[in-house]
Amino acid sequence: MGGDNGVDVVVSAAVNAVSRYDDIELILVGDQHLLSERLTSHNVLNMDRLHIHHASQQVEMGEPPAQALRMKKDSSMRIAINLLKKGEADAMVSAGNTGALMATGRYVLKTLSGINRPAIMTSIPSLNGHTYMLDLGANVDCKAEHLVQFATMGSVLATAVDEISQPRVGLLNIGQEAIKGNEQVKTANTLLDRSPINYIGYVEGDDIYLGDVDVVVCDGFVGNVVLKTSEGLVKMVSKFARQEFQRSLFSRVTSVLALPALKTLGKRFDPRNYNGASLLGLQGIVIKSHGGADAFAFENAINIARIEAKKDIPRRINSQLGILLKHKRPS
Amino acid sequence: MGGDNGVDVVVSAAVNAVSRYDDIELILVGDQHLLSERLTSHNVLNMDRLHIHHASQQVEMGEPPAQALRMKKDSSMRIAINLLKKGEADAMVSAGNTGALMATGRYVLKTLSGINRPAIMTSIPSLNGHTYMLDLGANVDCKAEHLVQFATMGSVLATAVDEISQPRVGLLNIGQEAIKGNEQVKTANTLLDRSPINYIGYVEGDDIYLGDVDVVVCDGFVGNVVLKTSEGLVKMVSKFARQEFQRSLFSRVTSVLALPALKTLGKRFDPRNYNGASLLGLQGIVIKSHGGADAFAFENAINIARIEAKKDIPRRINSQLGILLKHKRPS
Numbered sequence: 001m002g003g004d005n006g007v008d009v010v011v012s013a014a015v016n017a018v019s020r021y022d023d024i025e026l027i028l029v030g031d032q033h034l035l036s037e038r039l040t041s042h043n044v045l046n047m048d049r050l051h052i053h054h055a056s057q058q059v060e061m062g063e064p065p066a067q068a069l070r071m072k073k074d075s076s077m078r079i080a081i082n083l084l085k086k087g088e089a090d091a092m093v094s095a096g097n098t099g100a101l102m103a104t105g106r107y108v109l110k111t112l113s114g115i116n117r118p119a120i121m122t123s124i125p126s127l128n129g130h131t132y133m134l135d136l137g138a139n140v141d142c143k144a145e146h147l148v149q150f151a152t153m154g155s156v157l158a159t160a161v162d163e164i165s166q167p168r169v170g171l172l173n174i175g176q177e178a179i180k181g182n183e184q185v186k187t188a189n190t191l192l193d194r195s196p197i198n199y200i201g202y203v204e205g206d207d208i209y210l211g212d213v214d215v216v217v218c219d220g221f222v223g224n225v226v227l228k229t230s231e232g233l234v235k236m237v238s239k240f241a242r243q244e245f246q247r248s249l250f251s252r253v254t255s256v257l258a259l260p261a262l263k264t265l266g267k268r269f270d271p272r273n274y275n276g277a278s279l280l281g282l283q284g285i286v287i288k289s290h291g292g293a294d295a296f297a298f299e300n301a302i303n304i305a306r307i308e309a310k311k312d313i314p315r316r317i318n319s320q321l322g323i324l325l326k327h328k329r330p331s
Numbered sequence: 332m333g334g335d336n337g338v339d340v341v342v343s344a345a346v347n348a349v350s351r352y353d354d355i356e357l358i359l360v361g362d363q364h365l366l367s368e369r370l371t372s373h374n375v376l377n378m379d380r381l382h383i384h385h386a387s388q389q390v391e392m393g394e395p396p397a398q399a400l401r402m403k404k405d406s407s408m409r410i411a412i413n414l415l416k417k418g419e420a421d422a423m424v425s426a427g428n429t430g431a432l433m434a435t436g437r438y439v440l441k442t443l444s445g446i447n448r449p450a451i452m453t454s455i456p457s458l459n460g461h462t463y464m465l466d467l468g469a470n471v472d473c474k475a476e477h478l479v480q481f482a483t484m485g486s487v488l489a490t491a492v493d494e495i496s497q498p499r500v501g502l503l504n505i506g507q508e509a510i511k512g513n514e515q516v517k518t519a520n521t522l523l524d525r526s527p528i529n530y531i532g533y534v535e536g537d538d539i540y541l542g543d544v545d546v547v548v549c550d551g552f553v554g555n556v557v558l559k560t561s562e563g564l565v566k567m568v569s570k571f572a573r574q575e576f577q578r579s580l581f582s583r584v585t586s587v588l589a590l591p592a593l594k595t596l597g598k599r600f601d602p603r604n605y606n607g608a609s610l611l612g613l614q615g616i617v618i619k620s621h622g623g624a625d626a627f628a629f630e631n632a633i634n635i636a637r638i639e640a641k642k643d644i645p646r647r648i649n650s651q652l653g654i655l656l657k658h659k660r661p662s
Contacts, residue, residue: 127567137505140513174468174555182471182552205559209567218556221513224505225536225553226560232537233561236458237568240599244592254592257585261575268571 001030001076001096004061004291010095011038013298017306018049020299024306025049027089029076030058055079059096061291065103077101081108084284091285091305093276095293101286102138102279109284112314114321117142118281119150120220120288121157124230125268127211132158132167134217136277137224144187147171147217148195149321151188153280154215155197156320160311167214170203172222184219196323234269276301278308280317285309332361332407332427335392335622341426342369344629348637349380351630355637356380358420360407361389386410390427392622396434408432412439415615422616422636424607426624432617433469433610440615443645445652448473449612450481451551451619452488455561456599458542463489463498465548467608468555475518478502478548479526480652482519484611485546486528487651491642498545501534503553515550527654565600607632609639611648616640 001007007030014026028035032054044050055076059068072078077096083089085108094101102118111118121134134150135142142150151169158167171189173181181189181202192199203213208226218226241262245255255262267273271290275297279286285308289301332338338361345357359366363385375381386407390399403409408427414420416439425432433449442449452465465481466473473481482500489498502520504512512520512533523530534544539557549557572593576586586593598604602621606628610617616639620632 125567127570140505140511172556174471174552174559180471205556205561206563206566208560209563221505222553222556225503225549226556228505228536229539229557229560230536230564232540233564234568235537236456236540237565237596237600239458240596241592244596245589247592250588250591254585254588257581258576258589260581261572261578261585265568265572265575269568 001028001058005294007034007038009293009295009298011035011042012295013302014050015042015044016295017299017302021303021306025051027051027053027083029053029055029080031055053079053083059100061097063097063100065099068097068100069103069107078104081105081286085109090309091287093287093289093301093305095289095291095298098288101288105279105282105286109282111281112283112318112321115149115281117146118279119153120277121154121280122274122277124208124274126209129211131208131213132215133208133223133226134280135220135223136227137220139220142184142219144184144191147184147188147219148191149281151192151199151215151217152195152197152320153317154217156317157278157280157313158214160313160316161307164214166198168200169197169215169217170200170207170213172216172218173202173204175204231271272297273300276304278304283314285313332359332389336625338365338369340624340626340629342366342373343626344633345381346373346375347626348630348633352634352637356382358382358384358414360384360386360411362386384410384414390431392428394428394431396430399428399431400434400438409435412436416440421640422618424618424620424632424636426620426622426629429619432619436610436613436617440613442612443614443649443652446480446612448477449610450484451608452485452611453605453608455539455605457540460542462539462544463546464539464554464557465611466551466554467558468551470551473515473550475515475522478515478519478550479522480612482523482530482546482548483528483651484648485548487648488609488611488644489545491644491647492638495545497529499531500528500546500548501531501538501544503547503549504533504535506535562602603628604631607635609635614645616644
């Protein structure tokens with residue numbers, strides 16, 4: 001059981017999650033002694049839906065994925081993924097080492113047929129709800145066919161989770177003119193134009209937030225930069241706002257009055273509400289929580305796993321990929 | 332004379348600029364009749380520092396750069412760049428077609444020795460001032476050596492304009508660990524480690540805004556996405572803030588009280604304050620204004636041209652590149 005904040009955060013989140021959602025059972029994988037001690041310290045009401053599975057090892061946050069795969073066969077991460085593989089769990093959530101999680105997921109679970117590379121996806125707030133974005137860092141260099149696979153997976157997930165029949169899928173580019181963009185983006189554009197998904201063409205960076213697209217597809221380098229840039233910008237805006245409201249006695253009084261509005265505003269941008277990224281394309285549901293997540297944020301990641309399990313996401317992606325492959329054959 | 336808003340914006344900005352800065356003269360290049368008519372409508376005090384140069388053509392906003400280069404030899408854009416080439420102007424500013432501006436600049440002015448590709452750079456607000464970022468869209472695919480050239484040009488410009496002796500230059504990547512990133516970024520990292528500039532290593536998206544780096548280097552695809560993403564996010568935050576402050580009578584009253592703070596805050600993010608991107612690496616100073624700039628924003632672009640001319644940016648980049656090339660020889 002990993003993450004920057006250790007076992008306490010995960011145990012608290014698990015206790016809260018079983019109390020909030022009566023349709024889940026959770027298996028806490030990690031040091032048995034430590035976990036049962038921490039569970040005892042909580043006043044747990046739904047103990048029958050909280051289980052402990054012992055693991056003697058732990059993958060460290062900075063550990064190279066290949067080493068984790070070879071040397072940490074009894075790590076909490078590996079055992080949790082094994083439980084998924086054996087059908088003893090429907091989904092797994094980890095706040096641990098992303099590279100190791102992806103490598104272990106691919107090795108143990110394998111990718112879905114038709115998917116070369118899994119992608120990391122999350123939802124981010126937009127003007128009228130949220131936008132799904134992938135890949136967020138699993139694949140720094142992508143070929144056109146990878147981008148097409150990401151688009152298909154994102155479309156299936158948006159359909160299943162948000163119950164929209166034809167999610168609008170856009171390809172991130174630097175201009176809406178067809179001549180712009182790099183080669184892989186241009187080729188992916190041509191392939192997506194012929195695909196059965198509701199492909200709306202190129203979108204630009206600002207469209208991510210403006211609510212006119214449901215799924216934004218890009219390579220993992222660009223996606224990761226977009227996500228982190230947005231985090232930095234929100235931090236800067238908050239800090240500037242605090243400075244402005246502290247400048248004078250008048251503005252300090254105003255800020256007290258404005259507190260309800262500012263709080264609601266802050267909540268809309270609280271990254272904890274969006275914690276939990278899906279490792280899409282694996283034969284199983286793997287959700288990555290931010291390493292620095294607190295119990296509230298980690299509980300959100302558990303809920304994403306819960307929703308994806310209820311919606312049976314991997315099977316739906318699989319059948320949609322079947323349709324896509326059939327669709328491609330005649331051309 | 333181009334841009335989405337036509338001649339009026341440019342003439343107003345020029346009139347204001349000569350009145351604000353007594354060390355500049357401006358040559359308005361475009362339709363002589365139209366320009367003198369518009370100038371007459373202003374009550375111009377410094378007419379001796381405002382000149383008109385006739386151009387019979389205009390490059391359209393959507394026109395392919397190659398066509399503009401071949402067919403628009405008497406366009407305002409081409410003539411202004413010719414004036415620069417002949418030494419009759421020290422800098423040029425355009426709100427026109429970016430691709431055509433870059434192509435014409437490269438064709439007429441040529442690049443500096445040691446620069447394969449010019450880059451587009453601008454400054455963006457950060458927690459403690461501003462951060463320069465390049466490339467913003469001139470080069471969608473970059474080799475490592477292009478990124479190194481961008482780093483050098485950005486470093487020279489930050490030194491000259493902000494008078495900081497060793498600007499901190501960072502390479503945009505998706506993680507600070509050396510194993511992350513794509514091949515060109517990793518190779519550029521090795522080259523920059525050996526260069527004489529103050530290279531601080533990899534930076535991530537959030538660092539752009541957090542004030543711990545002066546110059547952020549990336550390829551034009553990533554840079555353009557970062558810029559547009561930020562624009563979209565700021566728009567969304569503003570809209571949400573307006574919604575929150577309109578929600579109830581109480582919040583509407585609060586918003587009136589909070590107006591001074593909100594206004595100051597808005598100003599810090601007003602993109603008009605940051606209008607004017609440098610086409611760095613040409614043998615001449617070419618500044619690109621946003622196509623949709625108003626007179627206030629266009630005047631900022633004129634001021635950037637003014638500062639770069641006073642600081643003699645192309646010559647300084649040239650001499651710094653000389654040092655860099657000498658430095659590389661022994662290795």
